[in-house]
Amino acid sequence: MTTRTPRFLAAATLAGLAVLAPVLGAEFSEGEDAQPKLADLAEQLQDKDAAKRRRAVRQLAELGGRKAWELVLGALDDEKGQVADEAQLRLADLDEAKLLRGLLGREGLRSKDEWRRWRVAETFGRMTLEVPAEDLVKAVGVRDDQLSEMLLWSLERLAVDQRLVGDVARCGREVKRLVTRRGAARVRAQALCTLARMDLDAALGLARKFEGDRDPLLRAAALEVSLLGEEQAALGACRRLLADESSSVRAVALDGLGEIGNLAAFSLVIERLESEERTRLAARALEILQDLSGMKYRADPRPWRLWVQGQSAGFVPRRGGATTESVTTAALAGLPLESDRLAILIDFSGSLWYEREGRPARKLQVDKLMRESLPRLTEATWFNLIPYTKEPHPWRPELVRATPRNIKAAMADFEAAKMRGSGNVFDAVLLALEDPAVDRVLIFTDGAPTGGRRWNMELIVPLLEQAARWRHIAYDAVLVDTPPGLARRWGDLCQRTGGRSLAVDL
Template sequence: MMIQRTLLCVAALMACGPLYAQDFGALRDSYERVKDEPFSKRAAALTNLGKSQTKEAAAYLGRLYQVEKEDNGRRMILRCLGRVGVAPAPSILAKVALNSTVKSDRQVAVASLGQCKPTPPMSIWKGMLEARSASVGVREGAAKSLSRYPPSQDLLRAYAGVLGQEPPPPGQVVTLCREALETILRRDMSLGTWLLGEGLQDEGIEPALPALTEILLSSKSEASKKALPKLLRHDSPKVRAAAARACGKVYQGAGNLDECPQVKELLEDKTEGVRAAALSAIQQIGAQSQALDKLLELAESRNKDMQTVAFSAMIGAKDPAVVEAATKMLEKGKHMPAQAAAIQVLAQSQDKGAIDVLIKRLKKIKGRLKLDILIALARLTQASPGNDYKDWDNWWKEQRAGFTFPDQKRVVTGSAGDNPFERNMSSQVRKSKAPTYYGTEVLSHRIAFVCDISGSMRNPSRTDGKSRIDVLKQELSNVVKGLPSKTAFNIYTFESDWKSWQKNIVKANGKNKKDALDFIANSNATGQTMLFEPLEAALLDPEVDTIYLLSDGAPSRGRFTHGNDILREVARLNRTRRVAIHTIAIGKQSNLMIELARRNGGLTVQR
């Protein structure tokens, strides 16, 4: 009796399990009899072919895919190839993923390849990940699938090869590769040791060293500390710059260069990008006092971009010489980005003399820098007596003698929309004749409005029951109507894609205003949220000095959708531009919008 039950179980398992070579001929013949029928009558025969785990079945299904005309039929064949699993199924699925013009076919091919048993060779996924012609979805799928393989040097090379590509791959792919590398190095610390030793000379690793350097040094391991001097003195300027940036992150707030003294050496580097990275690192570490002479020297450089970066590096330094240099730049300088950085230096100096200087400049300065000074004064004092010279001069004469500085940590790092001085800034501007946009005074004469018109903007607003898109149209139309003729502006809208009203900013004359109002009126809320691309385009307009960015949701489309990636890329684009980015966050509070404004000299409005 027991033997009979065992035989029955074996028979049942064989019936449910894969069909092997001797069965394929019958299954093929069965399908051939119905191959000209509609898909609904062929589906069962196709499903059975997927149970034959033979190379003959894989090759046959591959040929069927090439001649299949129905969408459902093609997708069923791809799923069957995934069930067959054995070669040549993986290579057929990879070919479809890379070459098909039908998005759904590519998606099913990637998913089916992930189901193949035995596991396909790593080289197949690696080829898909590295293929520049592949769609973003396919490369993302390959990046995720490679993470299932055990950590190894080959796996490191697979991800590193992508990070080393020029031009860089799409942002989502870069993010997945970086995250995968971080995970691999956490799971197997010996690989980090190898990378920081022999791996530095590895042909498969070397192109990605700039990207890998920041990941490797963030571990603070003994191996990374030992390799740090070598990376800071590496032959490649990109690696040296990456090592400096990594030091800024790893030793942020340390207050000294004891763990990375070589960073100071990079201030003498022949490559401007390396010097700039070293300056930024010193600012993040808070070690300006250890390199003050060099910072002050670079602040007087003939290179205007280097001036800007040098003053940016001195933000947070509390030294009379720094205040003096920033004062000189603000009073006599001619390069707006460097002056903007100098204002930020004064804004964090906690020096009464800095308030004297800022109020004095408020008497003469106009445009974008006027708002910068108003923000700086508000952050220094947590007061907002008004928006012109007389208001501040009268207030300061009464307060100066007994004035004590507020807690700067709360003022500088707090959520912009929650601080009392930010709310005062929004209320005080109503005294001015300048146009306002969501309650914020528009003082700049070179403006880009970057506006979210995704589907969620159809939701009701918090105030009067109108939809968010209707409120946006009203606010944008009003500010355009109120712009002085000397102002130049542009409008960017984004949803699943983005577009701009003009290629670059144009004068706010009557004709352009009418065209802009038509552009606004014809904008409809639809799709998802591609935030980074239009923001990048606005930053790349060399004439723009102020951006107003409005959004009601998290980014969901485009090269970069993660907040940290967007902040990193904006910092790179804005390093020498110092474009002010003011943000209007619609609906729930957005850390991304708050940080974009805080890190780029702007205000955040929450609506």
């Protein structure tokens, strides 16, 4: 990863600000009253306290004007995630069309710094300004897959919000070529979903073809696109892929049937409930049946079939009838472990080790919870433990079977673990997702990301949701003494991915 000196963070005085004028090459809109405040905020960007630098970024965005926005842009390079994330969030409110052009060039998408490129690429998708479609499509390259995925994701969001300008039809044809050419599966999957928002008919035609692709990510993306089409065609796509060899594709098919919600879809979900071997998908099938019917039958398919037979052709799904009961007896701190391909992440940041008056450190209590929960995993389950501080510390490089021997070894190593530091949850989750077998990630945390490049939950939630897309991974969270605002963010992430969150007091 390359590093660069922040171009505008050196502007700590009025003299430094004066140097920016020839760089930007125009008169600025700020009045004389704004100059002292601008200089003060520029100086605060040099403060050793990251919280003060973050506040300065927020105030610069509120101040507005081209000079202020240039300083916000420079803050993308701050070494602290809370500052750089704040700059990334605030850039979406950019109101200077001329400065927008700069983001398409060396100060943004063509920067030598990969993190600046990625941050700017994501920001385009949240912008309130209209964005030229051609420029974003041209920036999609073959050497930076993450940049390409972020740009295509931004194009998708801009198309949904009708904020793309220019020759969108031509850009749609370029995106279509990205789907069909060789390249990273995630980039092609995102290109297909982006195309669906630019030219649905073209995307539906490709989706039928890619239902048979060798890569499950493309099959899942194809099904996601098919669900945007006519109901009967969408039902047919779900029927064809409901028994796919990939659990991720089957998960998309199940959710699609839940969205369709008619009796034909209901009957297909019953079929999947009867034959599904994966714990998480069986639980999801049952949840869909209960949600659509309002009935509380369990996993036996027979009462469900009888119920369907008693419904008229004018059946209308009830929605909202799903039970909170679990299909498994394994749980961590009361949260069911509804997966047989499970990664458990544990936050080892400072709050785990605090010595509290009259109460033991939380680490001892978490040790006890692990001793209670891990032995309940069946031997059909594969699992891994990933404690994390500034970096993740996986117990094993990939999931292992929950045999008594492995459970014993995992508990011993976990209780012996003494690492301490900040809590970089974002990188820990990405590491867990590197294992292609994982279908559920449970995060045991105080809720506050405190290390690494990602700090702000307003960004982390959509980014982790995007990371799980097409693999249909669910996130669960056990939140220990988490402030209400952060708990809502975690709850949103879990709900949006089919998981659960639980607040506990330890």
